[in-house]
Amino acid sequence: MMLHNKIALITGAAGGIGKRCAEAFIREGARVVVADRDVANGEATAVALRSSGGDVLFVPVDLAHPEQVESMVAQVVAHYGVLDILVSNAAVGGRRLGDGPVHECTVEGWDTVMTVNLRGAFLACKYAIPELLKTRGSIITLSSVLGMVGTQGLYDTHAYTTSKAGIIGLTRSIAAHYARQGLRANVIAPGLIDTRMAERTKATPELLAQVAFWQPLGPIGGVEDVAEAAVFLASDRAKFITGVVLPVDGGWTVQ
Numbered sequence: 215m216m217l218h219n220k221i222a223l224i225t226g227a228a229g230g231i232g233k234r235c236a237e238a239f240i241r242e243g244a245r246v247v248v249a250d251r252d253v254a255n256g257e258a259t260a261v262a263l264r265s266s267g268g269d270v271l272f273v274p275v276d277l278a279h280p281e282q283v284e285s286m287v288a289q290v291v292a293h294y295g296v297l298d299i300l301v302s303n304a305a306v307g308g309r310r311l312g313d314g315p316v317h318e319c320t321v322e323g324w325d326t327v328m329t330v331n332l333r334g335a336f337l338a339c340k341y342a343i344p345e346l347l348k349t350r351g352s353i354i355t356l357s358s359v360l361g362m363v364g365t366q367g368l369y370d371t372h373a374y375t376t377s378k379a380g381i382i383g384l385t386r387s388i389a390a391h392y393a394r395q396g397l398r399a400n401v402i403a404p405g406l407i408d409t410r411m412a413e414r415t416k417a418t419p420e421l422l423a424q425v426a427f428w429q430p431l432g433p434i435g436g437v438e439d440v441a442e443a444a445v446f447l448a449s450d451r452a453k454f455i456t457g458v459v460l461p462v463d464g465g466w467t468v469q
């Protein structure tokens with residue numbers, strides 16, 4: 215068991231990658247806090263994980279509200295006593311939010327995406343770090359290949375891509391600043407992964423064909439591909455690794 219007795223807080227764990235991370239962390243011996251603004255799916259996830267033997271707490275949180283993020287960390291510590299791992303995973307994206315190429319992206323869309331994706335990750339780290347310093351813990355943030363490379367028109371949500379580039383800067387700053395205190399922080403940068411967030415791509419043959427070209431190992435990755443990388447980075451097997459950006463992208467960014 216790679217995460218025996220660890221307490222892990224995973225934001226956005228009501229579905230998709232976060233939920234699969236919760237399952238994998240429990241399998242490896244962790245106790246998991248599922249944090250999400252989606253109360254129905256968050257509670258359902260917690261119930262399902264408990265029924266398969268997991269020790270799970272669900273905490274409702276909207277990362278857009280600083281006081282809720284502070285309370286989220288306080289609830290984890292009140293329940294489990296300590297915090298060992300933060301997986302900062304929750305994010306939003308898409309044109310329906312007003313995001314788009316810079317000249318079309320609305321100011322409201324920019325603010326919405328930045329508030330959840332980048333400010334929300336900052337807040338989660340801000341309130342978790344004092345606890346993680348006590349346990350010499352670890353942070354894993356979720357960026358994206360779109361935070362590393364641009365694309366020619368097909369993935370055209372520039373608030374999202376900017377937020378994901380910001381996640382890399384945030385995480386590497388944390389990694390450098392807190393390393394002497396034993397805190398590690400690493401980024402996972404997924405390619406296209408089969409979740410709700412990939413629905414538009416899956417429904418658009420032109421996009422799917424393009425991604426199949428970009429991801430030579432397969433047109434779409436599985437949530438387990440990201441979760442297994444998170445298990446490794448969170449575990450002591452990665453104890454000398456900090457500040458890395460690990461693409462889980464089927465070869466997208468190697469080309």
Ligand SMILES: NC(=O)c1ccc[n+]([C@@H]2O[C@H](COP(=O)([O-])OP(=O)(O)OC[C@H]3O[C@@H](n4cnc5c(N)ncnc54)[C@H](O)[C@@H]3O)[C@@H](O)[C@H]2O)c1
Binds near residue numbers: 250412
């Ligand atoms: N799926 C992909 O292809 C892909 C690719 C690259 C990066 N990512 C990144 O992986 C992470 C997980 O994405 P996913 O595909 O599982 O998405 P998803 O939409 O399936 O899950 C995201 C979760 O975050 C929650 N969430 C959204 N806004 C929130 C808020 N304000 N407060 C609290 N919770 C909130 C949602 O309720 C949802 O449960 C994200 O950071 C995403 O940017 C995904």
